Amino acid sequence: MADTAALNGINGLRHIRRSPASHLAAALEAGSIEGTVVLREGPFRTMVGLRVDPRSEEGARVVAVAGGLPLRCGDVGGADGVRVLWLGPSEFLVVASEDVHDSLGGTLIDSLTAALGGAPGQVVDLSANRTTFELSGTRARAVLEKGCSLDLHPRSFPPGTALSTEVGNIPVVLEKTGKESFRIFPRASFADFLGRWLLDAMREYASPEVP
Amino acid sequence: MLLISCPNCGSRDETEFHYGGQAHVPYPEDPAALDDRQWAEFLFYRDNTKGAFAERWLHSTGCRQWFNLLRDTVTYEIQAVYPMGAARPDRAAAAPESGTASTAPDSTTTGTAAPDISGTSTAPATSAGTTAPEGASK
Numbered sequence A: 001m002a003d004t005a006a007l008n009g010i011n012g013l014r015h016i017r018r019s020p021a022s023h024l025a026a027a028l029e030a031g032s033i034e035g036t037v038v039l040r041e042g043p044f045r046t047m048v049g050l051r052v053d054p055r056s057e058e059g060a061r062v063v064a065v066a067g068g069l070p071l072r073c074g075d076v077g078g079a080d081g082v083r084v085l086w087l088g089p090s091e092f093l094v095v096a097s098e099d100v101h102d103s104l105g106g107t108l109i110d111s112l113t114a115a116l117g118g119a120p121g122q123v124v125d126l127s128a129n130r131t132t133f134e135l136s137g138t139r140a141r142a143v144l145e146k147g148c149s150l151d152l153h154p155r156s157f158p159p160g161t162a163l164s165t166e167v168g169n170i171p172v173v174l175e176k177t178g179k180e181s182f183r184i185f186p187r188a189s190f191a192d193f194l195g196r197w198l199l200d201a202m203r204e205y206a207s208p209e210v211p
Numbered sequence B: 001m002l003l004i005s006c007p008n009c010g011s012r013d014e015t016e017f018h019y020g021g022q023a024h025v026p027y028p029e030d031p032a033a034l035d036d037r038q039w040a041e042f043l044f045y046r047d048n049t050k051g052a053f054a055e056r057w058l059h060s061t062g063c064r065q066w067f068n069l070l071r072d073t074v075t076y077e078i079q080a081v082y083p084m085g086a087a088r089p090d091r092a093a094a095a096p097e098s099g100t101a102s103t104a105p106d107s108t109t110t111g112t113a114a115p116d117i118s119g120t121s122t123a124p125a126t127s128a129g130t131t132a133p134e135g136a137s138k
């Protein structure tokens, strides 16, 4: 995450922003097992709630800004560092890096709003709605499988897909970003619980495997 | 726990859904013309069927879309999944839980060439072989 001088928008108050799981940072680091399963928070992504009929004219205008809209559960659209996650047939979550947020000099939200225009739909800045946990390592899937009833095997949940579901009974969007890496998007108020839940689920992998 | 096949997302745990009561209860054409008894019956009176029962469900932690189920209240067998607004299907011609051919289109669109699928009425995306709903149904 780019916490640099470039990010000095928000009236110069960027540095006092606190992410929903920032108080767990030390615990996440202590609980991570390098090479096995690593958990960290990747906070402050720009997120936009987008409601638009993807087959409509305004849908086409939005596509020109955000990249492709996913048409089916699990698919991820977008282009150029902007990812568009499928939430419903006409509901999407746009995820991009922090610095494209309009308060930091970016134009993503403004451009989406302009693309939708007065047509039916909505573009809402949800950047503070969810935080991001990044879970990776050879045991990442095993950790998630303790609290997620979906089949997370790569044959049915390959990299580049994302699903709305529950992890540890918390509603999240779960994105598979690589062979052994996931992004988990819980709402901010669940970040503390889910962070601790994941740490608990990771704990056993710190010990040698019992044959 | 029930395994409910969402028309958009495929099979998911019952805990992801909310129950919406009996389906096909029409809003009165002229509510003002109803007397108190008729209004109360519209609001509160529902069938208590033993056997196949048409009911509404909301996939609240998934696609957040409503759909209808035909469920046997004795065996809990889900006999059909069909979109809101559609007529109750014939019980004998019940839709299977999975394995229907997918009408889902390719993953992304330019916004102009998307196939004509109705938002809440796509078949369960169970056969394309790449995306999650298939796996989610196992």
Ligand SMILES: [Zn+2]
Residues within 6 Å of the ligand: B006, B007, B008, B009, B010, B059, B062, B063, B064, B065
């Ligand atoms: Zn669904």
